[in-house]
Amino acid sequence: MRTYRVAIVGTGGIAAVHADNLARTDGRAELVAACDVDQGRLDAFAGQHGIEGRYLNLAELLAGAKPDIVHLCTPPMFHIDQAIECLEAGVHVLSEKPPALSLADFDRLEKAQAKGGAQFSCVFQHRFGDASAAARELIGAADFGRPLVARCDTLWYRPDSYWDLPWRGTWNAEGGGPTMGHGIHQFDLLLHLLGQWEEVTAIAARQDRATSTEDLSAALVRFGNGAVATIVNSLLSPRETSDIRIDCEFATVELNHLYGYSTDNWTITAAPGHEEQVNKAWTGQPLERGSGHSAQFLAMYDALDDGRPLPAGADSARQTLELAAAIYASAFTGTPVRRGDIVPGHPFYAGMDGEGLGAEVLDATALRAVRA
Template sequence: MRTYKVALVGTGGIAAIHADNLSRAKDRVELVAACDVDEARLAAFSDEHGIVGRYQDLTQLLAEAKPDIVHLCTPPMLHIDQAIECLEAGVHVLSEKPPALSLADFDRLNTAQAVGGTQFSCVFQHRFGDASAAAQALIGGSDFGRPLVARCDTLWYRPDSYFELPWRGSWKAEGGGPTMGHGIHQFDLLLHLLGPWTEVTAIASRQARATSTEDLSVALVRFENGAVATLINSLLSPRETSDIRIDCEFATIELSHLYGYSTDNWTLTPAPGHESTVANAWSGQPLERGSGHSAQFLAMYDALDAGKPLPAGADSARQTLELAAAIYASAFTGVPVRRGDIVPGHPFYAGMDGAGLGTRVLDETALSVPSPV
């Protein structure tokens, strides 16, 4: 197994999670460099995590530290340009979500990957727990049967003070509200479990938070396999949970957690007459490892060792980003959106606000909503 040289770009809160999880990978990784425009923050972070290479410029880092992989832990509006620079320099990229603020920007990755002979992956760590792998293997099979009905809720709470950072709650910096920045993890897992989506009908509104984006979206999604799911993405929910429920022909499988899960967070309910079959199918799967960044990091190194495509790579990350775009497009136009509808020339291809349509709709809605206290 090869030891990979890794650099962290951005040294804020999420970078600390990356550094802590990289330390668990032991001899699979060497954390060789960090980069941040804030010199004091860079120094404090590097001292804490024992990082020798310290840079305030990404181009210089790539030239001098020569990492194999760069982890992008910067604000969302920086992800795509930084990813392209790394890929073209021959460095693999693992980017925090969202991978880009629009499908137009995301599609620039194809050329960059080809130029550098490198790969892009997005941090969708919920895919990588043992239980999600077991669920993916069993849903649609003979033991669980076809998936029929599902729900996927990201019910989180963010007070007004959360948006004091100037890049939060804006279309230009985050690309959207909880649909893009919060619920995307959970509905990415839903897509991982159920497969390709085909059509979405949605609403979005600004209920209470002083942002330019939505603070709530609700969607009805149909999948290629015939399953139908509801999705709620909220920043207005004092009792925070992240929930997925999938009703198959012979079993209901549920996940309830907040920011990560273990096997204990999953619940199975067999249909009458299928108790032993469902229980045996589940217990026959490896169910030790929970979700988390370290699980995705190790899966990435294994793929590189084997010369295989990276998990959560560009193609599957695009499907998730396309669903986010479709939720906004349906919410702000009032019509269903099918997968593949949002192409170059479509108003929601270049931005999640539909060339300003989303902002106008939310502003009109807000006229009837009391101002935030």
């Protein structure tokens, strides 16, 4: 097993989460460098985490530190260009969400990966707990039966002050509101558990927050396996919760948490007459490791050791981003959107606001109160 040289770009709040979790990888990673445009913030972060390499721009970091992997912890509008710069230099990328602000930008990754021979992965840490792996194996298999109906709720609360940072709540900097920046983790896990989505019908609104994007979206999604799910993404909910529920033929699978989960956050309920088979199937799975960044980091290192594609790689990350684009496209056009509809030339391929259509619809029909 190799020890990988890791660098962190961007030293804000999420970077500390990365640094702390890198320290929990049992020597599989060495944090060799950090990068930020703010020298004071960079020095404070590097000093706190014992990082020797300190750089004010990415090009100097790539040349000087020679990392194996770069973690992108910068604001969303920088992710795709920084990822491409790393990939073309032959350095693997682990990017915070969202991986790009549009499908058009995201599709630039394919050429960059081919040029540098490196791989892209997105931080979707909820996929990597033992319980999610067990649920993925059992949903659709004989003991639990095929999935029929599901719901996926990201019900969070953010006050107006959350948008004081000038890049927050703008289409050009974040790509959207809670659909892109908050609920994406939860519905990525739903896709991981249920497989390919096929069609979505959605609404979005700016109900009460001083933001240029939506503060609420709700979608009805049909999956390729026949399951139907609702997805709600909110920043208006004082009692915060993140929930997934999947009702299969013989079992209900539930996950109730907020920002991360352990095995204790999962509940399995058997249908009458199927208690023995369901409980035996669930307890027969390894259920020790919870979700989190370190779990994804270790899975990434194992894949690199074995020469396998990175987990949460470009292909699966694109499926999640495409669903976000489809939610916006359906909400702002009032029509269902099928997987594969949003292609070059489609108004929502180049941006989640549909070349400005999204903002116009929110202003015209959905805005209840935006306070100055």
